[in-house]
Structures are given as C-alpha cells and as structure tokens.
C-alpha cells in the first residue's frame with residue numbers, strides 16, 4: 001500500500017514538532033488518545049500543552065484542527081507561538097492552553113470532516129432534542145451521492161447543482177448546504193447523530209483546563225473561507241454575548257461579527273445559517289468564565305473551487321480509494337486548498353495570527 005500523499009505533511013510530523021516545541025518551554029502535556037489510526041498506522045490523539053501556571057486566572061485558549069485538514073495551519077501557528085514563548089515571558093497570572101488537533105483523524109486522513117463523515121463544527125448541538133431540520137437540503141442530497149468522479153453521472157450532478165444555483169442563487173444554495181444537516185450520514189455537512197469523539201473530548205478538555213479560569217480568550221482556527229491570504233478574525237454565536245463588545249473594542253474593524261440563524265446571511269464566506277458551532281459550545285459550557293470566543297478563518301482559494309474539491313473528496317469517501325492515484329490526486333488538491341504551499345500565503349497568515357494573539361495576551365493583562 002502506497003501512502004506517498006500522506007507523508008508530508010503528516011499528523012505524526014505535526015504532533016512531533018508540537019510536542020518538541022511544548023517541551024522546550026516546559027509546558028505541561030496531557031494526551032487524549034483517539035481510538036483510530038492514521039493512514040500510515042500511526043496512533044492519533046489530541047494533545048494539550050499548557051504554558052505557565054495551570055491554575056492561572058487568565059487563559060489564552062487555542063484550538064486547532066476542528067476541520068481536520070485545516071489543522072496544518074492551526075498546528076503550525078501553535079508551534080510558532082510556542083517557539084516565540086521561549087524568549088517572551090507570559091503576563092502575570094496568565095497561561096496558554098494549546099489544544100492540538102481536536103479532529104486528529106481528519107487531519108491525518110486529509111479530510112475536513114471526522115471519522116464519522118461528520119462536520120465537527122456542526123456537531124455541538126443538544127442531542128437530547130430533535131436536531132435542526134434542513135428540508136431544503138433534501139432535494140440537493142442526491143447530488144452528493146453521485147457514483148462517478150468525472151463520468152456521465154457526475155455531469156448530471158453538475159447540471160443539477162447548476163440548475164439549483166440558477167433558481168435560488170449560488171449564495172442561497174451554499175447557505176442551504178453549509179447550514180449542516182443531521183439526517184444523512186452519507187451527505188455533506190453532516191452534523192452527526194450524537195456527540196462526536198471531538199465534541200466529547202473538547203468538552204473534557206475545557207472542563208479540565210479552562211473551567212477554573214476567571215477570564216479567557218479562545219480561538220478556533222480555520223482555513224478555506226474569505227479572500228486569499230487574508231485571515232478574518234470572527235466572533236460567531238447564536239446569541240449576542242457581552243464578550244463580543246469587548247472583542248469589538250479590542251480589535252476594532254478587524255473583527256467580523258456573525259449571529260447565526262436559519263435565515264441569517266453573511267458575505268464573509270462563513271455560513272451564518274449553521275448550527276452546532278464550536279464557539280457557541282464554549283460559551284454554553286463555561287458560563288462561570290468571562291469568555292471571549294473568537295475564530296480565525298484564513299482565506300485560500302475561491303469558494304466554488306472549494307466546493308468542487310469537497311465533492312471530489314466526498315466521492316472518494318463513498319466510492320474511492322485514498323491510496324490509489326486518483327485518491328492521492330484528490331488529497332493533494334484538497335490539502336493545497338486548505339493549506340496553500342505558497343510561502344507568501346503562509347507568511348501572511350502567520351504574521352496576522354501572531355498579531356491577533358499578541359493583542360489578546362496584552363488584553364488579558366487588563367481583564
């Protein structure tokens with residue numbers, strides 16, 4: 001079995017670099033093993049590194065890899081921060097909680113979703129109630145079951161998608177699809193039918209390493225929406241929270257605010273219709289912490305291209321083999337979409353991410 005496409009970058013390499021960087025600043029390390037393996041038989045886990053006193057009143061919390069393949073950016077940014085902390089002391093009574101690759105299966109297998117084909121960023125809903133309905137997705141679902149990657153069935157599916165876009169508008173169709181759906185495990189933007197491993201593990205990590213704080217600023221790290229090389233700083237929630245006003249004063253016009261709802265829209269490239277976002281889960285889980293939950297979303301290529309690649313990868317999941325030539329080609333394209341190799345893109349997003357975190361650390365001294 002050839003695993004060439006999975007060699008570089010790889011989950012194991014990111015993890016090794018993260019743990020080395022964490023050890024070099026004498027971080028406390030806690031491992032949360034994942035039950036499955038990566039494409040090279042490697043063990044998978046989410047790793048937490050805590051720099052500074054674990055009992056600090058103020059915490060900077062950084063989560064990477066909610067959307068698996070997007071985790072290469074998040075992991076690299078976390079490693080860069082750890083390297084930076086070797087020479088820069090943290091402010092008083094402040095610690096940094098780095099949560100490395102919360103969807104390790106998706107990162108290792110170069111998928112945006114997790115081992116259940118679930119979009120983890122749609123999974124933080126209350127499963128004791130009926131999940132949100134997305135009836136408009138029902139007519140679109142069959143497009144994503146297409147058995148051909150590029151044969152007649154794919155052309156029919158392309159035509160069907162184009163027809164819906166002509167009737168409803170491209171933005172509306174994207175909003176319907178990206179809102180998430182909870183009925184079709186073989187569909188796209190599937191939010192799951194129960195709490196995923198990531199959901200349970202993130203909650204466990206928040207309980208163990210954030211719940212004792214007085215105040216915290218949290219960042220969930222993503223790529224793939226917005227303008228190329230432009231990291232959008234976002235506040236996303238179902239309800240207005242006062243911490244977002246504080247975030248607005250802190251970041252001024254850099255901050256994009258999205259209140260999600262079934263009929264909400266946004267020109268940011270991020271779905272305002274979606275349910276089950278990580279940010280909302282953190283707010284709900286940590287009511288005693290004065291928490292400012294933010295998202296960094298780094299723009300790459302355009303959304304239509306991304307959607308085509310997601311369809312290809314979904315086909316691979318349903319009908320293909322990630323290790324054959326076609327599978328490797330799809331994986332390479334997907335990785336490039338979510339983590340462009342362009343050194344200038346990487347330099348831009350690294351710089352902006354560092355600026356955003358520096359401002360957060362400075363703000364924590366006053367909170």
Ligand SMILES: [Zn+2]
Pocket residue numbers: 067070221222223224
């Ligand atoms: Zn994402």
